[in-house]
Amino acid sequence: MFYKKLQKIMFDSINKYLTTYSNSESPCLVYDFGLLEQVLFEFKKQIPEDFNYKFFYAIKANANEEILRYLSDRIDGVDVASLAELKIAKKFFNSEKISINGPAFTCEDIKLLNREGYRTDINYPEYLINNFQDSEIGIRIMEVDEQNNSLSRFGINIFDDNYFHSIEIANITRLHLHFGEKNINFIRKLEDTLIQFKKMDKLKNITEINIGGGFIQLLMSNQLNNFFLELMELYKMFGIEDKIVTLIEPGNALVKFSGYMVAKPINVSEESGKQIITVNTSIYTNTLWFTPKIITTLNPTSTNRINSKIYGNTCFEYDKYSEEIYLPKVSTESSLVFFPMGAYVKSNHSNLHSNKFMSEVYLWTQTES
Structure with a gap:
């Protein structure tokens, strides 16, 4: 339909x-x-009304300024992966409505942007060392296999003992999981992440979980609602359903059509x-x-x-x-x-x-x- x-x-x-x-x-x-309006309407229609989320758009899919102007009062914010994208985003969104993540940012970039009030999520474990004990920060979670071997060059492998101390001392309040199309496998990997943070006694500090993009298959098959209901059940398992705000970052799924x-x-x-x-x-x-x-x-x-x-x-x-x-x-x-x-x-x-x-x-x- x-x-x-x-x-x-x-x-x-x-x-x-x-x-x-x-x-x-x-x-x-x-x-x-009209096409963009229909996709946005359908996307929001498939999300449960009682799900606590913010709708961000991943600018890397299309940084066209007319599209951003249209979206500026219809969504909660945008995600940028470079300083060039940030320059465009600032024309339409303030710092609280801009999420920063990607391998293009230096540690000094992240420090400055974090101080300026942007949602900043670290991509490299080295950035955590002696930098973010006193300020809130987010980290991007690396996708791993069942043996906890990395499946991507992006993010931090939280299951690697070499990074345990860096994660333990940093003031991490946001988790960012940006990999693959959303499905039951993603829910399981998020569950593993939450278990790991609970073991480290760090889950209590998490207030925001960014689950990235990858929604196009669910959107087109009218399965978004089921996915978010499963996600809500997962939060309930850990007793965090009332404290977590979930960021979703569709890019391709939102503007492709x-x-x-x-x-x-x-x-x-x-x-x-x-x-x-x-x-x-x-x-x-x-x-x-x-x-x-x-x-x-x-x-x-x-x-x-x-x-x-x-x-x-x-x-x-x-x-x-x-x-x-x-x-x-x-x-x-x-x-x-x-x-x-x-x-x-x-x-x-x-x-x-x-x-x-x-x-x-x-x-x-x-x-x-």
């Missing part, structure tokens, strides 16, 4: 785009706040009965982390579908949008629409051939929430 609502808004938005821009802006990334790309063919040719399309933008420079899907063609020359391959416009041999897909026949007067494109596009953009990032345009298609 949720995805069907997105589909309706999506195709209404494309019609509005064609009316507003006459298909002249290309390549362009179209953000529709807010944008789509419109691109035009530079050239269309046929080889062995296949349609070979080169478009005026590049998967290699724009979407390194994923392959977007073509959801429709605009102004096709024929409705008959033909086996097609789509390439980007760089000199990189493997700049391909798809291996093969059946599409209507198109020409250089047609356009292809790729969706979803709201997350990890501009933030991952590279400028091979000195190509600048594509145009960004904004629409607001009304929802039926």
Whole structure:
């Protein structure tokens, strides 16, 4: 049902785009706040009403200022992973509404930002030594396997005896667990973390738990409510349900479906009965982390579908949008629409051939929430 609502808004938005821009802006990334509004509505609807949480947005997914302006009075804050992201976030959120975490910050950065009232979570165990006995601090928990071996280079392995003293003397009031898609396995790993802090007699000091992102599968399968109910039961097991504020930091899950790309063919040719399309933008420079899907063609020359391959416009041999897909026949007067494109596009953009990032345009298609 949720995805069907997105589909309706999506195709209404494309019609509005064609009316507003006459298909002249290309390549362009179209953000529709109606799509973002629908995702935010659905996300909050699936969270239990009595769950004590704060909704933060992970800016690394998309630092577009118009998106941040829209979100500024609709969420509780944002998470930043660099000083550059922090500079953008400060335009829309004060220090209490900004969470700091990531490997890009020096110890001196963390000290300063902590004094200025930001939520600062340490990524490196070395930073704890002789630095945060007198001021509250958070730590990022490293993901480990069943033998407590590290599964990530991020965070502090709280099960490693080498770091026990540093954790013991620091004034840790926040825990930050940012790994994987949320599921029952995450709940178990959080339980192990709480057990460890209880053993160290440090759990009593914890007032905030940041569980990061990774909600997209739960959101799309309408399982967010069940996950948070399990999380609440876990808190009750430890008797901390009334003292813990939980931060959630969706990035991809929140903005992924807010944008789509419109691109035009530079050239269309046929080889062995296949349609070979080169478009005026590049998967290699724009979407390194994923392959977007073509959801429709605009102004096709024929409705008959033909086996097609789509390439980007760089000199990189493997700049391909798809291996093969059946599409209507198109020409250089047609356009292809790729969706979803709201997350990890501009933030991952590279400028091979000195190509600048594509145009960004904004629409607001009304929802039926």
